[in-house]
Amino acid sequence: RKWLRMHIHSNSFFIPWSVLYVSKTFNARRVDPRMFLGFKHIIEELPPGDGDLDPPKDIDGRPLTAGVCFNWDIDQDFRLEVVQEQDAFWKRLQQHHGVRLTEGKTSEDVVNWLKKPKLENQILYFFCHAESRSLDRGGPDSSAIELTGGKQTTLRYFKLKAPADRFKLAGSPLVFINGCQSASMSPLFYDGWVPYFLAKGARGVMGPVWDIPAVFASEWAIRLFNRLVEGPPIGEAMLWLRREFLLKHNNLLGLAYSLYCDGETRIHPALR
Numbered sequence: 001r002k003w004l005r006m007h008i009h010s011n012s013f014f015i016p017w018s019v020l021y022v023s024k025t026f027n028a029r030r031v032d033p034r035m036f037l038g039f040k041h042i043i044e045e046l047p048p049g050d051g052d053l054d055p056p057k058d059i060d061g062r063p064l065t066a067g068v069c070f071n072w073d074i075d076q077d078f079r080l081e082v083v084q085e086q087d088a089f090w091k092r093l094q095q096h097h098g099v100r101l102t103e104g105k106t107s108e109d110v111v112n113w114l115k116k117p118k119l120e121n122q123i124l125y126f127f128c129h130a131e132s133r134s135l136d137r138g139g140p141d142s143s144a145i146e147l148t149g150g151k152q153t154t155l156r157y158f159k160l161k162a163p164a165d166r167f168k169l170a171g172s173p174l175v176f177i178n179g180c181q182s183a184s185m186s187p188l189f190y191d192g193w194v195p196y197f198l199a200k201g202a203r204g205v206m207g208p209v210w211d212i213p214a215v216f217a218s219e220w221a222i223r224l225f226n227r228l229v230e231g232p233p234i235g236e237a238m239l240w241l242r243r244e245f246l247l248k249h250n251n252l253l254g255l256a257y258s259l260y261c262d263g264e265t266r267i268h269p270a271l272r
Contacts, residue, residue, distance in 0.1 A: 003239060005042045005263060013190040016209045017043050018242075018255045033246055038255045042235035044263040046204070047195065055172045055203035058268040059122045064097070064229075065171060066090070067113055067121040069104035071128040072148045074181065074214055082218035086127060089222050097229065097271040107145065107153035114162035114200065120171040127221065130179025130207070132189035140192025145177065155192045164199035174234070174265060177207040180217035185210055187258070194260045204261020206234075212256050220245075220254065231270030235263025 008017060018038025021031075033039060068090050075083045093099040102121060104110060110126070113119055129146035133139065141156040175197045179185055187209040194205045208217065220241065227237040242254030 003042050003236070004040070005235065006037070006044070007263075008043070008045045009048045010045060011047055013045060013194050013258075013260060014187045016187050016255075016258065017045065018258060033252060036252075036255060038239075038242055039246060042239050042263045043259065044235055045258065045260050046262065047198070055201070055262070057203075057262055057264045058266060059174065059203075061229075061267045061269050061271050063100050064093075064123070064267060064271060065100040065102075065121050066093075066123040066125065067102040067104065067119075067173075068125045069106075069110055069128070069147060070126075071146060072105060073150060074127070074129075078181065078214060080214060082214050083127060086218055086222060089225070093225075093229065093271070099271075105148040107147050107149075107151060107157075110147070110153075111158065111161045114158065114169070115167050117167060118170050119173075121169075121173050122171045124173045124175045124202075125178065125221070125225075126176065127178045127180070127218070129182045130177060130189060131182055131184045132186045133184070134188060140188065143189045143192050145179065155196060159196060162200075164196055167200065169197075169201040172201055172203045174261065175202050175205045176221070177205065178217050178221050179208060180212050180214040182211050190258070190260060198260075203265060204259070206238075206257060206259045206261060208256040209258050210256055212253055216251075216253050220257065228267055229271040231266055231268060233264045233266045234261065235259060235265075 020037045021035050023035040070083045072083050075081055090101055094101045131144050133142040142154055144152040144154045146152045197205050224241055245251040245254045
């Protein structure tokens, strides 16, 4: 089956397109989940740009290089093992498929990555707390992530320490900010982070647009990366995963994840 692909050009990233409900009729007592755009179409968002400067769609899998940074406090604070499970997942990819893995724990680790002039990581994955802030609370540059150690680090700090115009990311990474258990998460978060990472040379950004449980966030990431290493385009993989959670588990939380990237981006050649 071929899915309709919605390519949205915008200078702002505060509309959660996947949760828009499009139907000829509406009955609040009988909501049909299939009418949410995110369960019907591949949705990708990117700012207007020069086609000659578009980042590559293929992520080279020979070998795949990835930087992962976890907030290890999440397991301790919520008495979970989700960080351990994700760490073990990436270690398996490293052992069985030759993925070159760089690991971090703190915001300073991330800053050091973003300052490397020849950073070759093709995937940057963060499992952390994240907080978005509106204009009356400092605007997009005041949005923050929280990694191990309990310290919130704002986008303004990253811009100061690793300016986009000085430190480009050689690997054109796909950036996945998997923010969970966050009281103040909203689409406004990406109004600052997406332009910043794209200006640094990232091929795209993805992440949740509202607060989601850590258990679901972890499971979503593991299943998504498991799918991506098989080679399908990321837009197709996300739609497939949303529908799997809906049809098999009656779970709508997959709609929380938005893709600020060309939906045809894929790992090629596939790792398996």
